[in-house]
Amino acid sequence: MTLLAPLILPLVMAYVMYRFSAWQTGKHLDATSKPLRDPELERVMARMAVALEVPKIAVHVYDVEPVNGLAAPDGRIFLTRGFIDRYRQGIVTAEEIAAVVAHELGHVALGHTKRRMIDVTGQNAAFMLIASLLGRFIPIIGFFIASYVTRALGAGLSRKDENEADAYASALLVKAGIGVKPQKSLFQKLDRLTGASGQEVPQWLRSHPKTAERIAAIEARESKWGLR
Template structure:
């Protein structure tokens, strides 16, 4: 009985942790923070510069698969991503760059400056078209400015807590004071469900526009759904894709409904 109560408590804690982070800014500190937020501004150029610095830090602190890596499988990951992503590096007026991280997490992320990073373990479980569908989703986050807006919010929030009551400090100071921590905060940015759905729609259109079958998007999500079923929505297993992202099963259904609808037209 005690064990059961404990489990439930932990689950609730997990579910409310997102709100708790915002909670600490409420209350008596609010006036000071509001002052700082209005005094501290973040320009588009500063967002782009901090994104570039952050992705540079990530590249330096993760094993990157290069076309000339000594290790054969690392070269193969780089070659495969080059083949899949290469044709789209200037897609939709964007200036995109991409790399593979040789890591066990099943993940991919996009950065406000157009950098997309794909993890080798994600490549292991996805076909080329499924991977392209996930890349399309990440490109959507860049093109629809989800990453830019999220970074802006994070920079403002960090500045507000760091430079509370003061108008001193710049985005560069903020980044330089803790580059690793800031990089992780930026890449840990979560998006709203609406943004996730909009990015899914972007990927769908991206696949169709490039002569690919949008079923690849549904199939990729189905793999996440299967993993969630097998392992639970564990943080270490593609959780980034499932924690903020809508339920994988629902995403599969949404994409498949869309395919059915378009077939009727």
């Protein structure tokens, strides 16, 4: 048991840290969000609900300015106020908002939100273990190496999840009769909306695939499904 302690302790600590973070996130979202109320958006959400054979797709508005969508650890779907503001300004369409929600639904349906707990726990444990081991031989530098390695690992897993959620969204949008055109047009606007060019981040450290790659993947699905 003594020999296993250096391995078990980081796992336990990482798990506790993640659970606390998930609990804090849930409380924060409860306090800073409200249900989405918009007739046009509710109509397009209803089309996806029919495609999924569920009574309703509930979406919440998270009261922050940055443009983003997210699936919470408990499976709830959120769009930021900044995203809804862009919709009301006519910068994005209801169908493009539906593409965002479809993507976040993909994260939930494919188990990404639940598996993320395992992934983050493992990454935190790996960081603590690597930092501890390297810290004995190369203090300070070992900490940065451990951080870099675990960040690259997490980014790779995140990109995989994003690609899978994109594919799920494409299928759902097609089934709902919305099609993938809004998904592509949203990606064409995304870097400008979020204020991120992504050029300064090495590919292996990016948490999301490059926009051009995501659009190309959608077009490949279009060809495969006979939609082009």
